[in-house]
Amino acid sequence: MPAASETSLRFVPAAAFFQFERLASLTGILQTARSSMSGGTMLRLGTIKEVARFQEYLRTLELEIPCDADILLGAESPLLQPVAFCGGAIGNRIAINPMEGWDGTSDGRPSEHTIRRWRRFGQSGAKLIWGGEAVAVCHDGRANPHQLAIAEHTREGLAQLRAALIEEHKKVAGSDQGLWIGLQLTHSGRYCRPNEHGRPEPRVLYRHPILDRRLKLPADYPLVTDGEIRRIIEDFHRAAQLAAELGFDFVDVKHCHGYLGHEFLSAHTREGDYGGSFENRTRFLREIVQGIRSVAPKLQIGVRLSAFDTIAFHPDPARSVNGKLGPGIPEPHENLIPYRWGFGVDTRRPTAVDLTEAVEFLALLEKLQIRLVNISAGSPYYNPHIQRPAFYPPSDGYQPPEDPLIGVARQMHSVRELKQRFPNLLMVGTAYSYLQDFLPHVAQAVVREGWVDFVGLGRMTLAYPEILWDATHKKTLEHKRVCRTFSDCTTAPRNGLPSGCYPLDAYYKGSQMAVKLAAIKKR
Numbered sequence: 001m002p003a004a005s006e007t008s009l010r011f012v013p014a015a016a017f018f019q020f021e022r023l024a025s026l027t028g029i030l031q032t033a034r035s036s037m038s039g040g041t042m043l044r045l046g047t048i049k050e051v052a053r054f055q056e057y058l059r060t061l062e063l064e065i066p067c068d069a070d071i072l073l074g075a076e077s078p079l080l081q082p083v084a085f086c087g088g089a090i091g092n093r094i095a096i097n098p099m100e101g102w103d104g105t106s107d108g109r110p111s112e113h114t115i116r117r118w119r120r121f122g123q124s125g126a127k128l129i130w131g132g133e134a135v136a137v138c139h140d141g142r143a144n145p146h147q148l149a150i151a152e153h154t155r156e157g158l159a160q161l162r163a164a165l166i167e168e169h170k171k172v173a174g175s176d177q178g179l180w181i182g183l184q185l186t187h188s189g190r191y192c193r194p195n196e197h198g199r200p201e202p203r204v205l206y207r208h209p210i211l212d213r214r215l216k217l218p219a220d221y222p223l224v225t226d227g228e229i230r231r232i233i234e235d236f237h238r239a240a241q242l243a244a245e246l247g248f249d250f251v252d253v254k255h256c257h258g259y260l261g262h263e264f265l266s267a268h269t270r271e272g273d274y275g276g277s278f279e280n281r282t283r284f285l286r287e288i289v290q291g292i293r294s295v296a297p298k299l300q301i302g303v304r305l306s307a308f309d310t311i312a313f314h315p316d317p318a319r320s321v322n323g324k325l326g327p328g329i330p331e332p333h334e335n336l337i338p339y340r341w342g343f344g345v346d347t348r349r350p351t352a353v354d355l356t357e358a359v360e361f362l363a364l365l366e367k368l369q370i371r372l373v374n375i376s377a378g379s380p381y382y383n384p385h386i387q388r389p390a391f392y393p394p395s396d397g398y399q400p401p402e403d404p405l406i407g408v409a410r411q412m413h414s415v416r417e418l419k420q421r422f423p424n425l426l427m428v429g430t431a432y433s434y435l436q437d438f439l440p441h442v443a444q445a446v447v448r449e450g451w452v453d454f455v456g457l458g459r460m461t462l463a464y465p466e467i468l469w470d471a472t473h474k475k476t477l478e479h480k481r482v483c484r485t486f487s488d489c490t491t492a493p494r495n496g497l498p499s500g501c502y503p504l505d506a507y508y509k510g511s512q513m514a515v516k517l518a519a520i521k522k523r
């Protein structure tokens with residue numbers, strides 16, 4: 001069985017995306033990382049105080065991550081340059097990636113916690129708010145019993161979120177000029193849990209030899225029918241129309257992280273109109289887009305995509321000691337080659353990435369005249385180290401199988417390759433939070449060098465939403481607020497609690513939620 005750290009980028013031969021030297025260097029990185037992991041030398045980034053030392057550490061890992069030594073301020077900052085879009089402009093290069101809170105009401109309306117989070121999105125100074133958070137297009141499509149939904153009865157609450165965000169944004173940025181706010185529309189598919197935390201209600205498109213087993217689905221578990229798919233598509237149309245009426249500038253038709261849109265892309269084995277060929281697997285997207293264009297012609301459309309993936313991982317039982325999770329290892333898959341249950345995965349070696357179909361997908365987006373693209377990867381459920389690199393695993397995760405900086409680099413290099421191939425698409429990059437105090441240095445460099453158009457902030461938004469605003473306006477950071485990837489914001493919802501930055505955000509200190517989380521972590 002291949003070792004976890006063999007996870008690597010793969011060439012896309014037709015497009016010659018990766019230069020040999022770069023592939024070689026990435027392979028080198030992976031080998032170095034493997035030995036450094038086994039030697040226990042993975043550095044905790046919080047212990048590095050100077051940018052020169054961080055750059056040196058990147059060299060030790062043989063990782064190519066651009067990193068500027070000096071942060072430029074104000075008008076000189078690459079991060080504060082606008083980007084032309086739709087006859088106007090998106091005011092700067094800071095994006096807030098969608099961050100759900102598991103804190104809505106049981107019928108999908110925002111609570112005071114949700115409103116606070118959206119205020120903080122506004123305080124970040126970011127001019128591109130990508131989705132706010134996942135909002136289900138129908139009750140049954142919710143990923144948890146506290147996920148927001150978009151429907152007549154939630155109209156007022158969603159309007160309140162948008163208004164709160166704009167109000168805070170104006171206080172920081174002076175005006176809402178160039179501010180673009182989207183709503184992420186989702187159906188949670190395989191990860192539906194709409195009614196009770198302890199009761200998953202998966203809606204699956206095809207039999208998955210690994211994920212079905214992990215979800216304990218019997219062999220005769222029903223698949224979503226083509227008729228049901230058409231009704232879900234109509235839900236997306238209705239949701240988009242409502243979002244437009246509420247003043248949102250765009251909707252994200254979510255295609256990432258193992259949820260329904262993403263599962264369509266890997267539905268190679270499904271029969272009928274929505275599975276098999278690339279055309280069939282993207283029919284869901286095309287029909288949603290077509291309908292949105294007819295009901296809300298002025299509304300812009302974006303897509304958040306897990307551009308690559310790997311097979312599922314689990315903690316190595318042989319190295320799980322005294323209740324401490326072992327490092328992640330891939331699920332056994334020797335008898336599953338060629339691997340036909342993934343998107344953006346090398347079918348011969350499903351621990352490795354293949355961007356070939358992501359390229360085809362982005363070409364389709366261009367054809368559909370969709371310019372807003374947010375590149376993510378993998379899934380928080382089955383390969384979190386790919387999706388959100390972290391030093392500390394969530395309660396249902398595993399110890400990092402590689403230096404998390406490799407996960408950061410993997411996402412950065414992929415978006416760079418895709419951006420080079422599609423210069424007209426406006427791309428948001430993901431997975432920068434692990435960079436911690438050096439996030440501003442890297443963010444400035446990747447935007448300056450044209451690797452990506454926008455730097456998207458995920459977990460850092462919960463801990464320190466203003467990080468890039470502070471860096472580009474004051475040149476100093478509040479280091480105590482920097483996300484250290486403790487993963488409590490994932491552990492909490494996995495155990496039925498609202499998400500949030502329990503360790504660093506004073507809002508949670510001493511709260512009932514924090515007390516409950518502490519008890520759960522002690523178990």
Ligand SMILES: Cc1cc2nc3c(=O)[nH]c(=O)nc-3n(C[C@H](O)[C@H](O)[C@H](O)COP(=O)(O)O)c2cc1C
Pocket residue numbers: 097098099100101132133134184256257304376387388389430431432433434456457458459460489490499500
């Ligand atoms: C608590 C939490 C909630 C999230 N909610 C969403 C979501 O609603 N929609 C989505 O597309 N991604 C969601 N993500 C993924 C993030 O947007 C982002 O892709 C991921 O955290 C990696 O970026 P980072 O390194 O900046 O955290 C969530 C992540 C976390 C930790």
Ligand code: SF4
Pocket residue numbers: 459460462463482483484485486487488489490500501502503504
């Ligand atoms: S709980 Fe806070 S510090 Fe930990 S990963 Fe989440 S945002 Fe970062």
